[in-house]
Amino acid sequence: xxxxxxxxxxxxxxxxxxxRRARRRPARRVRLVxxxxxxxxxxxxxxxxxxxxxxVALADLVPILRGEPLPNAPGASxxxxxxxxxxxxxxxxxxxxxxxxGAMFQTTLRNPLASPDIIGTSLGASAAAVVALTTLDAQGLxxxxxxxxxxxxxxxxxxxxxRGTGLAGQRMxxxxxxxxxxxxxxxxLVMTRTSIQDAQAALVWLTGSLARATWPVIGLLAVxxxxxxxxxxxxxxxxxxxxxxxxxxxxxxxxAGRARRGLVVAVAMAAVATSATGPIAFVAFLSGPIARQxxxxxxxxWAAALVGAVVVVLSDFAGxxxxxxxxxxxxxxxxxxxxxxxxxxxxxxxxxxKA
Amino acid sequence: MSTTRTAxxxxxxxxxxxxxxxxxxxxxxxxxxxxxxxxxxxxxxxxAVPFTDVARVLTGDxxxxxxxxxxxxxxxxxxxxVLVGAALAVAGAAMQGLTRNPLADPGLLGVNAGxxxxxxxxxxxxxxxxxxxxxxxxxxxxxxxxxxxxxxxxxxxxxxTPLRLTLAGAAVTAGLASWSSxxxxxxxxxxxxxxxxxxxxxxxxxLDLVVTVLPFFAVGLALVLLTVRRLDALALGDDLARGLxxxxxxxxxxxxxxxxxxCGASTALAGPIGFLGLVVAHGARFAVGPDxxxxxxxxxxxxxxxxxxxxxxxxxxxxxxxxxxxxxxxVVGVPIFVLLVRRGRMASL
Numbered sequence: 045x046x047x048x049x050x051x052x053x054x055x056x057x058x059x060x061x062x063x064r065r066a067r068r069r070p071a072r073r074v075r076l077v078x079x080x081x082x083x084x085x086x087x088x089x090x091x092x093x094x095x096x097x098x099x100v101a102l103a104d105l106v107p108i109l110r111g112e113p114l115p116n117a118p119g120a121s122x123x124x125x126x127x128x129x130x131x132x133x134x135x136x137x138x139x140x141x142x143x144x145x146g147a148m149f150q151t152t153l154r155n156p157l158a159s160p161d162i163i164g165t166s167l168g169a170s171a172a173a174v175v176a177l178t179t180l181d182a183q184g185l186x187x188x189x190x191x192x193x194x195x196x197x198x199x200x201x202x203x204x205x206x207r208g209t210g211l212a213g214q215r216m217x218x219x220x221x222x223x224x225x226x227x228x229x230x231x232x233l234v235m236t237r238t239s240i241q242d243a244q245a246a247l248v249w250l251t252g253s254l255a256r257a258t259w260p261v262i263g264l265l266a267v268x269x270x271x272x273x274x275x276x277x278x279x280x281x282x283x284x285x286x287x288x289x290x291x292x293x294x295x296x297x298x299x300a301g302r303a304r305r306g307l308v309v310a311v312a313m314a315a316v317a318t319s320a321t322g323p324i325a326f327v328a329f330l331s332g333p334i335a336r337q338x339x340x341x342x343x344x345x346w347a348a349a350l351v352g353a354v355v356v357v358l359s360d361f362a363g364x365x366x367x368x369x370x371x372x373x374x375x376x377x378x379x380x381x382x383x384x385x386x387x388x389x390x391x392x393x394x395x396x397x398k399a
Numbered sequence: 400m401s402t403t404r405t406a407x408x409x410x411x412x413x414x415x416x417x418x419x420x421x422x423x424x425x426x427x428x429x430x431x432x433x434x435x436x437x438x439x440x441x442x443x444x445x446x447a448v449p450f451t452d453v454a455r456v457l458t459g460d461x462x463x464x465x466x467x468x469x470x471x472x473x474x475x476x477x478x479x480x481v482l483v484g485a486a487l488a489v490a491g492a493a494m495q496g497l498t499r500n501p502l503a504d505p506g507l508l509g510v511n512a513g514x515x516x517x518x519x520x521x522x523x524x525x526x527x528x529x530x531x532x533x534x535x536x537x538x539x540x541x542x543x544x545x546x547x548x549x550x551x552x553x554x555x556x557x558x559x560t561p562l563r564l565t566l567a568g569a570a571v572t573a574g575l576a577s578w579s580s581x582x583x584x585x586x587x588x589x590x591x592x593x594x595x596x597x598x599x600x601x602x603x604x605x606l607d608l609v610v611t612v613l614p615f616f617a618v619g620l621a622l623v624l625l626t627v628r629r630l631d632a633l634a635l636g637d638d639l640a641r642g643l644x645x646x647x648x649x650x651x652x653x654x655x656x657x658x659x660x661x662c663g664a665s666t667a668l669a670g671p672i673g674f675l676g677l678v679v680a681h682g683a684r685f686a687v688g689p690d691x692x693x694x695x696x697x698x699x700x701x702x703x704x705x706x707x708x709x710x711x712x713x714x715x716x717x718x719x720x721x722x723x724x725x726x727x728x729x730v731v732g733v734p735i736f737v738l739l740v741r742r743g744r745m746a747s748l
Contacts, residue, residue, distance in 0.1 A: 155566075215740055225673055232597055236595055329573075372581060376578075376580065379573075380581060
């Protein structure tokens with residue numbers, strides 16, 4: 045009697061165990077990847093700060109950060125605090141923002157090619173910022189404000205026009221590409237109207253550069269990230285359902301529109317980062333797919349953000365020192381490296397039946 | 400009830416029989432419009448010139464006329480506008496038929512970005528400084544980019560869908576643009592020449608440059624016109640076209656070569672001008688139905704009319720300066736593109 049009641053229990057528990065193990069393994073892999081990426085991001089920042097044409101000893105870093113004088117290396121403090129550290133931090137923060145925003149877009153719109161730098165939201169920020177820079181001579185807080193306003197306006201327009209049933213995600217992407225084309229001609233028009241100095245400055249900014257790294261800019265971006273990241277984390281829960289498609293997501297209790305609302309947060313994040321560094325090519329586009337590969341096929345917002353940070357910081361380092369006597373903006377490096385990677389994404393996305 | 404709604408949504412057009420007679424009439428109306436556009440392009444601008452003066456200059460009797468220089472420049476501008484408008488509209492229609500993609504346009508499919516990068520390389524690396532020098536580079540770049548985008552969109556297998564092609568175009572554009580700016584940020588002089596080419600304008604080109612590029616327009620147009628019947632077969636889909644006895648590879652290659660030559664020559668002459676091909680070809684398809692033998696003549700006349708009107712309006716709205724034609728076509732074209740996407744006509748080709 046008792047034997048028959050007990051007998052099924054081990055079998056049942058072993059099945060439960062198997063399911064539990066099967067579910068845990070990917071989760072453990074994601075945790076492992078996140079830890080490794082966080083370490084890589086810290087290492088990248090350290091490399092950017094310590095190495096280069098002017099090498100700073102690791103032992104000197106702590107006194108420099110504390111503001112103590114260094115008798116054996118008098119210039120080190122200035123170089124670290126005014127040049128190297130701001131660039132590294134700005135690159136890391138912007139990379140985090142671009143990576144997270146890109147992954148959010150790609151997962152919610154269910155298209156690996158639908159990142160803010162392809163479908164016009166980054167261009168909305170760029171166009172607004174370039175107009176503000178060249179015609180209104182915007183300074184300080186007005187520049188990020190203009191960028192966010194431009195990106196949000198473009199996104200709302202995309203949402204309003206692309207809304208509808210069924211193909212809504214696809215339609216939004218196509219509308220976004222159309223709007224991007226129009227905005228780039230607005231930028232071109234502005235470029236022909238200003239002095240060559242202003243146009244050149246705007247071009248460097250449009251390429252994506254960390255040269256404007258100052259502590260106020262970094263502070264602003266950091267505050268924006270601290271405010272927006274928790275909201276984005278909330279939306280990330282809907283994001284995984286949105287990936288199942290509109291119908292299934294609605295059945296499971298999350299209307300498709302809700303996840304798309306999370307995009308507004310991603311738009312704001314990308315826009316603030318864009319106002320600080322310019323649109324750094326391909327970071328938003330590539331971080332998501334790279335992170336997904338690392339995590340064994342699971343989308344992870346945080347992994348994408350960390351990949352973005354690593355990519356931006358290391359690319360900036362490469363742009364500064366790869367070719368002697370030539371300082372390439374970070375956007376040129378990511379663009380040049382990103383183009384072949386983009387082909388790979390396009391091919392694998394097509395194989396998987398997406399896009 | 401439900402059937403009519405489905406028909407609306409998939410963009411099924413009314414029976415072609417009701418519109419079969421409208422082709423020649425439309426072409427005649429467009430010819431009148433083109434005439435108006437040509438006249439206003441020559442006479443209007445920041446300084447209006449009387450028509451009698453224009454007639455005297457054109458007949459070679461312009462010695463005593465103060466505005467002779469202005470008139471000659473505007474005549475050259477108008478000739479460029481007619482050529483580029485016709486070429487882009489025909490190329491747009493052929494590209495749409497060839498790819499069975501209603502959203503095909505040189506501005507969207509990376510062709511303009513390819514031409515731009517080639518011109519940047521010419522300016523920054525090889526020190527080419529004149530429009531005549533840009534011509535060859537722009538054409539080569541346009542052709543290579545077109546091949547690249549199509550190869551990319553088809554690489555994954557499973558057919559070239561409009562969405563995939565458009566995204567491949569956008570992605571290639573983004574990639575090529577960052578290579579361009581990489582070259583431009585390090586050289587102020589290069590950027591100064593490039594920023595004015597990049598915007599796309601039909602002004603400031605001499606007739607000598609037109610003569611250089613003219614053979615390419617002729618070859619491109621001839622290729623498309625000769626293969627226009629095959630476009631109809633291709634539009635039926637690969638299987639049906641093969642069933643009708645078409646040599647698909649040959650037909651595709653001929654049309655594609657014609658399109659690349661037309662786009663390259665236009666970009667070489669006027670810089671990148673987007674959305675004209677998209678808008679005119681769609682207007683034509685909407686008005687005369689899906690038969691390319693009717694669409695192409697409408698494009699041939701409608702393209703120049705639209706481009707010249709856009710250019711003239713661009714000159715009038717921002718006097719004494721101007722808004723370049725490339726900007727005007729984007730401003731007019733994007734809302735139409737969005738409308739097309741919204742109406743779901745993507746499936747109708």
